[in-house]
Amino acid sequence: MNDWVGCLNGHPDAITPNIDRLAARGTLFTNAHTAAPVCNPSRAAFLSGRGPWTTGxxxxxxxxxxxPALRESALFPRHFRNQGYRVMMGGKLYHGAPKMAKDIAHEDAGQMGGQSFRVIADDFPDPFKDLRGVHNYAVHWGGLEGDKAAQLSDPKIATWASKRLSQTYDDPFLLMVGFHRPHTPLTSPKEFWDQFDREKLxxxxxxxxxxxxxxxxxxxVAIAGFQGMEGGHYKQITERGHHRDILKGYLAACAFVDAQIGKVLDTLDAxxxxxxxIVVLFSDHGWGIGERYHFKKWGLWDDTTRIPxxxxxxxxxxxxxxxxxxxxxxxxxxxxxxxxGIDSPSQPLDGRSLRSLLENPNAQWGRPALTTYGPNNHALRTSRWRYIRWADGSEELYDHKNDPNEWSNVANDSSNDQIKSRxxxxxxxxxLPAIAxxxxxxVTLTPEKNSLKFSAVQPNFVDQPITIRAIIGPKFSDGVLLQHGGQYCxxxxxxxxxxxxFAIMNVPQPLNWNTLDPTRDILISDLTLNPGKKHQIEARLHRDGTTILTVDGTEVARSRAQTLSIHPTGVMQLGAVPDKHLPVGDYQPPFPFEGSIESVTVEFGGESN
Known part of the structure; x- marks a missing residue:
């Protein structure tokens, strides 16, 4: 959930009376941010107390x-249990089912709660079905009725939590309740969907x-990052007339989950x-609905980091x-x-207690909020400034006093050098490098280890030389030996x-929301491979754009291409095109290679080759 709740004035049409009434009882952190703008690392961070840079x-x-850092850490549910607390957990709390959490079992409410990704509203028009790419089935919206509405788990999670609160316990307890909405899909019971007039939003x-x-x-990151849509999210959503549908779906999902929160609070009161x-309410990250042409999470600006x-x-x-x-x-x-008042865990914690602010909201804090999205991509947020530094050293600086929408990057203004330094x-x-x-x-792929993910935007492929060395045969066929890329490069x-x-796919620079139509430079050998023997094929993209193909040490083709202009977020896959990805070359996915591949090694970056 982003900051679209009434008490944060995040959106004028938000309907969140129960979150607002909790804010009226306690302390509202108006400048609170996620540690990471993605589900899995955010949950790893708040459950372990350790930042992504220390855990990978x-x-x-x-x-x-x-x-290693997480394996050595006591997640806080386990730590509270070890300190004598009865720990009860239901709904989406972890991301997936890590083995390290198996002994801290969820109860009968389930581990995820409320997903229902494939529960689709009867009147959903499926407006993107003609598009290729990784716009997964979660991108749908609408009001649900009858049996479909009954499949949503969040009301069941609320009922489960209420039953637990209605009981008495001999030991102190920790009750953790994880609602799924407003995560996609943006469906909700029709009574919440109908609270919002699409045209007046x-x-x-x-x-x-x-x-x-x-x-x-x-x-x-804003327009062509992780999980893209052919042509770009903003272009397809707005040009096909569905921006308001997605906005309505998000607001309705927020109202829906707010009602479930209200059920739990009502039970607690009684x-x-x-x-x-002690009652704590928070979300794992924010969510973009078109700000700076950005949809979903995966960003380092207020819309994706700020949370209730x-x-x-x-x-x-x-x-x-x-x-x-x-x-x-x-x-x-x-x-x-x-x-x-329990003992501190054995592992170091990267955060610090908020007690001083709870006792005195005007107390000096002296530290900005820190959000991380991939190694060396960080954002700092004070009450006035947002300072972003990307892994290549580039910067963004926004002055919230004069620019609350973060529209004017003043990082290159020398008068702000001391602010950045401080x-x-x-x-x-x-x-630490990312775990996966x-x-x-x-990197080397083999039939036993046939794919790698490159998710967070990094600079290590951009304007860099790339070399691919494949050992194949003696069995041959047409097909992909290796493809690495997302939707745009x-x-x-x-x-x-x-x-x-050898194919290189790129989008033109400067990158913009309406120019995400890739071009392809393809180098084809005149040499036909000899079946019945092994071959070593090498494809090389030099820093100056020269492309060379060699077979068994002999050059068989040479041309020129543009080096990659953005990071190829997505999957590096051996032997076929990854599911739902666009083809990089002149072929139709999945275009599997049905011959024998011993290995494919990719080198990138470093000195010009």
């Missing part, structure tokens, strides 16, 4: 069980020149626990109190430990009509 969990594909403000002063990494229970965060502590928090201190979900774990000391000095979503050169080595070919 930056994206949804990064596995908690493969993180207020679209988010948009500056037509917003991208002009962004560095390329910011532009790519229970014996109402005057001695409310804490009510009986006899501590003043009703209706607010603080604009820059805080993040990394502060949750140490705060709960402090307020509960803030920069809060950037992490060391960033980014990789150092060289990438490269591929393949065999067509018995001849090796």
């Amino acid at each position: 969990i930056y994206h949804n594909s990064d596995n908690w069980d493969q993180s 207020t679209l988010p403000p948009l500056n037509p020149n917003d991208l002009e002063d962004m560095p390329w990494m910011g532009r790519q 229970s014996p626990h109402h005057d001695n229970t 965060f409310i804490i009510h502590v009986p006899e501590v928090t003043a009703p209706g109190s607010r603080t604009d201190a820059g805080v993040t979900l990394l502060d949750l774990y140490p705060t709960l430990v402090d307020l509960s 803030l920069a000391r809060h950037f992490p000095k060391n960033n 979503s980014d990789h150092a050169s060289p 990438g490269y591929a080595l393949y065999v067509q009509n018995g001849k090796p070919a």
Whole structure:
């Protein structure tokens, strides 16, 4: 959930009376942000108290069980249980089912709650079915009735939580309730869908020149980052007339989950626990609905990082109190430990207790909120400034006092150098590599390990040399040996009509929302491969754009192409085109290679080759 709740004035049409009434009871953190703008790393961060840069969990594909830092950490539900608490959990709390959490079992409410990705409204027009690309089935909206509405799990989660609150316990308890909405799909029961008049809704403000002063990494994250749609989300959604449908779907989903929150709060108020229970409400990340041409999460601006965060502590928090201190979900774990009076966990925590702000919302905090999206991509947020530094060293700086929409990047204004210098000391000095979503050169794929994900935007392919070396045969066929790319750029080595070919796919620069139509440079050999023997095929893109194909050490083709202009977010796949991805070369997916592949190695970056 983003900041579109009434108490944060995030959107004028938001209907969230129950979140607002909790804010009226406790302390509202008006400048609260996620530690990572993606589900998996955000949850890893707040449950462990450790930032992505220390765990290597930056994206949804990064596995908690493969993180040494997480394996050595006590997730806070386990820590509370070890300290004598009865821990009850239901709904979406972890992301997936990490093995390290198996002994902290969810109860009968289930692990995810409310997904229902494939429950589609009867009148949904499916307006994107003709498009290729990774716009998954979660991109749909509408009001649900009858059996379809009954499949939504969030009301069941609310009922489960209410039953737990109605009981008494001999031990102190920690009740964790994870609602799924307003995560996609943007469907909700019709009673909530009908609360909003599509034509009267207020679209988010948009500056037509917003991208002009962004560095390329910011532009790519905004409009051409992870999980793209052919032609770009903004272009397809707006030109096909569905911006208001998605806006309505999001607001209705927020109203729907707010009602479930209300059920839990009502039960708490009527229970014996109402005057001695700490209540915390927060979401895992924000959500873009077209601001800076951006949809979904995966960004480092306010629309994707700012979240509702409310804490009510009986006899501590003043009703209706607010603080604009820059805080993040990394502060949750140490705060709960402090307020509960239990021992601190053995692992270091990257956040700190919010007790001082709960007792005095005007207390000095002295630290900005920090959000991370991929190694060395960070954003800092104070009450006035947002400072973004990307992995290639490029920057964005926004002055919220004069620019609340973050439309004017003033990072290159020398008068702001001291501000940047003062803030920069809060950037992490060391960033672990991503566990599974980014990789150092060289990488090798084999039939046993046939794919790698490159999710978060990084600079290591952009304007860089790339070399692919494939060992194939003796069995041959036409098909893809290796493709790496998302919707807008990438490269591929393949065999067509018995001849090796090398393709580079790019989008024009400067990157913009309406220019996401890729072009392809294809180099095809005149040599036909010899069946019955092994071949080593090498495709090389030089830094100056020269492309060369060699077979068994002999050059068989040479041409020129543009080096990659943006990061190829997506899957590097051996032997076929990844599901739902656009073809990089002149072929139709999946175009599988049905011969024998021993290995394919890719080198990228480094000195010119």
